[in-house]
Amino acid sequence: MSLKLVKSLKLQNDKLWSLDFAHGLLATGSTDRKIKIISVKDKDHVKLVDVLDDTVHKKAIRSVAWRPHSNLLAAGSFDSTVSIWSKESFDDLEIEDDDEETNDSTAATDERTLEMDLLAIIEGHENEVKGIAWSHDGYLLATCSRDKSVWIWETDETGEEYECVSVLQEHSQDVKHVVWHPTLPLLASSSYDDTIRLWKDYDDDWECAAVLNGHEGTVWCSDFEKMLDLTEETCNDRLRLCSASDDSTVRVWKYIADDEDGQQEWECEAILPAVHARQIYSVSWGPNGLIASTGSDGTLAIYKETENHDWEVIAKRELCHGVYEVNIVKWIDVNGKMLLATGGDDGCANLWSWDE
Amino acid sequence: MSEFINENPDVIDSDELPSRKENITGDLLLSGISNETTLQRKKLLLSIDNSKSKVLQNIELLDKLLLINPPELTSDEESIEESDDEDDAYGNTDPKDVVDTQEIYDLTAHISDPEHPLSLGQLSIVNLPDIEVHDCGDPNKMVEVIIRITPTITHCSLATLIGLGIRVRLERALPPRFRITILLKKGTHNSENQVNKQLNDKERVAAACENEQLLGVVSKMLLTCK
Numbered sequence: 001m002s003l004k005l006v007k008s009l010k011l012q013n014d015k016l017w018s019l020d021f022a023h024g025l026l027a028t029g030s031t032d033r034k035i036k037i038i039s040v041k042d043k044d045h046v047k048l049v050d051v052l053d054d055t056v057h058k059k060a061i062r063s064v065a066w067r068p069h070s071n072l073l074a075a076g077s078f079d080s081t082v083s084i085w086s087k088e089s090f091d092d093l094e095i096e097d098d099d100e101e102t103n104d105s106t107a108a109t110d111e112r113t114l115e116m117d118l119l120a121i122i123e124g125h126e127n128e129v130k131g132i133a134w135s136h137d138g139y140l141l142a143t144c145s146r147d148k149s150v151w152i153w154e155t156d157e158t159g160e161e162y163e164c165v166s167v168l169q170e171h172s173q174d175v176k177h178v179v180w181h182p183t184l185p186l187l188a189s190s191s192y193d194d195t196i197r198l199w200k201d202y203d204d205d206w207e208c209a210a211v212l213n214g215h216e217g218t219v220w221c222s223d224f225e226k227m228l229d230l231t232e233e234t235c236n237d238r239l240r241l242c243s244a245s246d247d248s249t250v251r252v253w254k255y256i257a258d259d260e261d262g263q264q265e266w267e268c269e270a271i272l273p274a275v276h277a278r279q280i281y282s283v284s285w286g287p288n289g290l291i292a293s294t295g296s297d298g299t300l301a302i303y304k305e306t307e308n309h310d311w312e313v314i315a316k317r318e319l320c321h322g323v324y325e326v327n328i329v330k331w332i333d334v335n336g337k338m339l340l341a342t343g344g345d346d347g348c349a350n351l352w353s354w355d356e
Numbered sequence: 357m358s359e360f361i362n363e364n365p366d367v368i369d370s371d372e373l374p375s376r377k378e379n380i381t382g383d384l385l386l387s388g389i390s391n392e393t394t395l396q397r398k399k400l401l402l403s404i405d406n407s408k409s410k411v412l413q414n415i416e417l418l419d420k421l422l423l424i425n426p427p428e429l430t431s432d433e434e435s436i437e438e439s440d441d442e443d444d445a446y447g448n449t450d451p452k453d454v455v456d457t458q459e460i461y462d463l464t465a466h467i468s469d470p471e472h473p474l475s476l477g478q479l480s481i482v483n484l485p486d487i488e489v490h491d492c493g494d495p496n497k498m499v500e501v502i503i504r505i506t507p508t509i510t511h512c513s514l515a516t517l518i519g520l521g522i523r524v525r526l527e528r529a530l531p532p533r534f535r536i537t538i539l540l541k542k543g544t545h546n547s548e549n550q551v552n553k554q555l556n557d558k559e560r561v562a563a564a565c566e567n568e569q570l571l572g573v574v575s576k577m578l579l580t581c582k
Contacts, residue, residue, distance in 0.1 A: 015562065031562065031566075059563075059566045060562065060563075060566060062559075078562075078563050078566055127563075128563045130559065146560075146563065174559075174560070176559070192553075192557070217553075218553070218557065246557075278535065279558070281558075296535065296558070297498070297535075298498070319496065319497075322496075322532075323496065323497070323498055323531075323532050323533035324532050325558070345532065346532070
């Protein structure tokens with residue numbers, strides 16, 4: 001079993017807050033207001049293919065997300081807006097495969113083979129947008145902000161227009177992060193008020209279905225278990241969520257049942273073995289069943305579930321961005337191989353291979 | 357910020373602090389001298405030249421140097437610094453290599469208070485004994501710095517701003533391996549937890565640093581730093 005650094009890409013000149021990967025393209029967002037698109041085919045074919053217009057946002061890019069089944073990228077910024085970017089369809093895209101794979105220096109050059117254009121700007125939040133997430137079908141976009149609200153936007157296939165269908169204001173403090181379930185119409189939001197809230201659609205009205213209490217500090221991030229065959233009928237089996245907090249713990253929550261009022265009952269099923277010494281900023285629950293976490297202490301950890309809902313740490317890598325804080329970790333599928341991507345305050349995106 | 361009114365009996369009566377310190381400095385000339393040698397030196401110096409500034413400063417400096425417990429002297433941190441400088445051993449030390457509590461104090465004590473024309477050190481908002489540095493000595497490992505600040509009044513709405521100033525100052529001055537925790541000293545503020553949470557929320561601090569108005573105020577506070 002080993003966790004190896006495959007590639008380190010120095011992309012940004014300031015904190016790299018967010019990254020997302022789809023269709024062989026890695027997108028990153030940073031305090032330097034730049035969004036970069038990198039083609040990743042395998043470890044030897046990594047190339048910067050576009051740098052988006054950095055005059056669109058007036059402040060840091062806090063989160064980026066590829067729209068499923070589409071060629072759109074959404075970016076949320078501290079300037080309180082969300083931008084939508086489009087590119088030529090993936091099929092037409094031929095990224096030249098010369099032998100000069102990207103290393104640290106070439107990643108910073110301006111060789112671009114892909115042009116993404118601004119398609120829409122979504123305004124509505126009062127201040128910093130902190131998280132954005134697309135529903136699995138790509139028709140709903142959730143955004144959250146320091147203004148304590150979560151907004152749900154509906155769009156059509158083109159992704160050019162966005163209509164706000166719900167403003168959810170039950171959190172008592174900043175909402176740090178939002179994530180959709182991979183198959184169900186279920187949204188989880190994490191907050192500075194130390195809770196996670198789950199939201200679902202009750203007859204065309206989005207309402208809070210559950211509040212998960214337990215963390216003793218800001219909840220920075222949550223992620224659903226990837227049970228891709230889960231439907232609303234079978235969700236009793238395995239509907240679970242993991243969460244990362246300022247309190248240095250990662251918790252796993254399990255859905256129990258709906259009560260008479262249609263509220264969901266959830267319980268904290270496990271607190272993962274302590275690894276981190278400081279705030280945990282990000283968790284990712286991979287399709288391989290493994291949870292990865294990272295944070296202020298710069299440690300990257302991977303946890304595996306054993307028989308009885310117990311979890312063990314199967315890998316731990318300290319200083320994974322040197323002495324810098326690490327803001328995000330995500331499991332990504334690169335040509336059928338699961339890698340981990342991390343982004344840190346050093347402005348780097350690092351790719352890690354994990355072999356069991 | 358002060359929605360919570362937690363009456364705390366331990367709270368030091370507020371606005372006394374700045375003025376009390378001022379008095380100490382002002383009275384230094386003739387009162388507050390416990391040491392006979394100091395008094396003699398002072399008289400000697402005065403007899404040589406009693407025109408103000410330079411000499412008075414020298415007297416103060418001598419006085420501080422002769423005192424037994426300089427770390428307590430929050431009213432005039434300069435002398436502490438200078439006494440360090442006089443020690444040749446410290447002369448060429450790269451601050452990146454040795455960062456101790458004194459270094460953190462020197463970095464933060466000269467920050468101006470946002471509402472008084474005085475420094476955080478003079479107002480005893482930042483105090484040397486309330487600084488902790490945990491450094492294992494390995495330059496590839498992280499260093500933890502904890503600063504407990506004492507706001508001048510219990511409902512001081514500027515506590516967050518002061519904390520932000522300290523954080524910005526330290527993040528700019530220290531290498532990235534430093535992890536800085538800024539806390540209000542226990543019992544010094546009505547909404548301690550709220551302020552602490554805010555001061556140590558990376559995302560909020562990052563956003564605050566992109567707020568031009570706020571950054572303007574912070575920059576002004578930092579102008580007096582050396």
